[in-house]
C-alpha cells in the first residue's frame with residue numbers, strides 16, 4: 362500500500378516541505394530515493410531497532426521510499442519518525458485518520474526514544490502554511506514549535522506513544538504557548554549596569570551605541586572592565602519586537618541551540634566567539650550550511666574580545682555582513698542566506714603589553730610596536746566602527762560607590778527607547794533603515810543639517826586629527842544620536858564635541874611617547 366507522510370527539511374532558516382512516500386511490494390530490498398544523505402540511510406538501522414521495541418519491524422519485503430522533491434538535499438535524522446510511521450502504515454500495521462493532516466519530524470534512538478532535532482520552529486511554520494492541523498515531534502522541541510499560532514503541537518517521548526496517539530488509544534493535550542509576558546521583560550538580572558561602578562563615560566558611550574546602533578570599540582588595559590561593560594550592552598538595547606524575536610528563535614532553532622523549555626527567545630543575543638574560532642563557525646558554513654556566530658548574534662551583539670588577535674582574513678570576512686546585515690553562503694546546492702544584523706562591540710588592549718595609557722602601571726612597548734599593533738585592525742574593520750573609546754580602570758574611590766547612586770540598565774534603556782522612537786519616526790519612509798548608524802551620505806545630508814558653527818567645529822577637528830571624509834560622516838551620525846537622546850531636533854556644537862570624544866584612535870598621536 363502506498364502511503365504519503367508530510368515532513369520537512371531545513372534550508373537556511375526556513376523549512377521546505379518534504380513528502381515521504383512509502384510503498385511495500387513483493388521482493389526483498391530496502392530502497393530510499395530522492396537524494397538522501399548518509400544520515401537518512403543510517404536511519405534504517407534506527408527505525409528497525411525502534412520498531413522492534415514495539416513488536417514490529419521493517420517488513421522483509423521490497424520497501425521503496427521516495428523523498429520528494431528529489432532535487433533538494435535532505436539532511437539528517439529528522440526523517441526517522443515520518444519514515445517509521447510511513448513504513449507501519451504502508452505495511453498496514455497502523456491505521457489513523459490523522460496521517461493526512463499531520464507533519465512528522467523527529468530522530469529516533471535505537472530504543473524508540475524521540476530525540477530533539479534542529480529547526481523545529483521553521484518546520485512548524487512550514488506545516489502551518491501547508492494547512493496541516495498538527496505537528497508531531499520530540500517533546501524537547503514542543504516549546505519552540507508552540508510559538509506558531511494556528512497549528513496544534515504534540516510533543517512525544519517515544520515512538521510507541523505516537524502510535525497510541527495516532528490510533529486514538531491515548532489522549533494528549535497540544536502544547537500551549539507560554540509567552541510569560543517575556544517581550545516586556547527582556548533583561549536577565551545577572552548582567553545589569555547596576556553592577557558597574559564608576560565608568561560613567563564608558564556607560565554613556567554604550568548608551569549612545571545602543572540608541573543609534575553604532576558599532577563600538579573599547580580600548581583599555583586588562584581588568585579595566587571592557588568585557589564587563591560590553592556584556593551589558595544588550596540589557597540597554599530596546600526590547601525586541603515579536604518579529605525580531607521570531608527571527609532570533611528561528612536562527613537558534615536551526616543551529617540546534619534552543620534551550621529546553623524556551624519557546625521564544627526574547628532576550629537580545631550576546632555572542633562572544635574566541636579569536637581562535639574557525640571561519641565557518643564565525644561566518645556560517647558546512648556542506649549543509651549552518652548559521653555562524655554572526656547570525657546567532659542577529660538582533661543582538663557580536664562581541665569580539667582582543668580584536669587584534671583575530672586573523673586579518675577573518676576580520677575582512679566581517680565587512681560584507683556588517684554592510685549588508687546578512688550573509689550569503691554559496692554551496693553546490695545553491696546559495697543560502699542567513700540574517701546577520703548585529704551590533705558589533707569589540708575590545709582590545711591599548712598596546713601589546715596592555716598598559717599604554719594606564720594611570721599607574723608602566724608600559725613596556727615602544728612607539729613602533731604600538732603603531733604596528735594598531736595597524737592590525739585599521740582598514741578592514743575600523744572603517745565600520747563609529748565609536749572608539751578608551752576605558753581606564755575604575756578609580757578606587759568609585760569602587761566604594763553605594764548601590765543607590767548607580768543607574769541600572771532599565772533606567773538607561775528608557776532613554777534609549779525614547780531616542781530610538783525618534784529614529785523610527787525619522788526613517789518611516791526609508792525602507793530597511795531603522796537607526797542612525799544605517800544612514801548613507803545622502804541621508805546624513807537630509808537628516809543631519811549642520812549649522813555653520815557645527816560645521817566649522819567639525820571641519821577644524823577633523824583637519825586637526827587628520828581623519829578622512831568617512832570619519833566626518835561617522836561623527837555626524839553619532840552626534841545625531843546624541844541629539845536624539847536629548848530629544849533635540851537640531852544638532853548643536855555640544856553634540857559634535859561629544860561625538861568627537863568617541864574617536865580616540867583617529868588621533869594620529871596614539872602610541873606617541
Ligand SMILES: Nc1ncnc2c1ncn2[C@@H]1O[C@H](COP(=O)(O)OP(=O)(O)O)[C@@H](O)[C@H]1O
Nearest residue numbers: 556557558560582583584585586587588589755
Ligand atoms: N567598574 C567596575 N565595577 C565593578 N567591577 C569591576 C569594574 N571594573 C572591573 N571590575 C571587576 O574586574 C573584573 C575584570 O573586568 P573585565 O571586564 O574582565 O576586564 P577586561 O575585559 O577589561 O580585561 C570584572 O569581572 C569585575 O569583577
Ligand SMILES: [Mg+2]
Nearest residue numbers: 587588589666
Ligand atoms: Mg576582557
Ligand SMILES: [Zn+2]
Nearest residue numbers: 712714724726
Ligand atoms: Zn605597552
